Amino acid sequence: GAGVSQTPSNKVTEKGKYVELRCDPISGHTALYWYRQSLGQGPEFLIYFQGTGAADDSGLPNDRFFAVRPEGSVSTLKIQRTERGDSAVYLCASSLTGLGGTSYNEQFFGPGTRLTVL
């Protein structure tokens, strides 16, 4: 596709439920990032994939959060036993290559998934 796409655009769930958020990066982009953005805040880094592997998952808040990218393209962010504090917009971004070296490798963001935990 022309840009990064994310599904669903909105997800409402109940406390304790399991959710999956999907990201389709720009074709050919090897690097993929997940961020979480709360109202009035900047994006908070969660995890970064280089190809199929998670190069940096230091931003995942706890073991309820997990992300995969099995074929190096589409990625799924999985949240178990959701809590009301997980409510936020989850942003996905991709770049042509990773953040190594001196090239800045602009990140292209998707429209986000708005997660609401009741």
Next chain:
Amino acid sequence: GQNIDQPTEMTATEGAIVQINCTYQTSGFNGLFWYQQHAGEAPTFLSYNVLDGLEEKGRFSSFLSRSKGYSYLLLKELQMKDSASYLCAVRVPSGGYQKVTFGTGTKLQVIP
């Protein structure tokens, strides 16, 4: 740790010039980004600075001083459509790779 500071809100008049400041204290530095984010939309890239000095791109310019841990985004000939949040983000080393840490953003309101 990483600390990136920006003013929370600013107001400016259509046609004027506005400067949005960003100061940072980070563990390492490999470049600074500015992004624009309209309400309810994804951030879009504006500029990248890795060396000291001014980078100009049309109505937008970005300045960096690494010794002072300081950057600013300059918007000229403001238009109503420039009303948005402006995010300062710093690229820092992380576990053999690098990651981008964002500030909280500056919400700019352009008034007639």
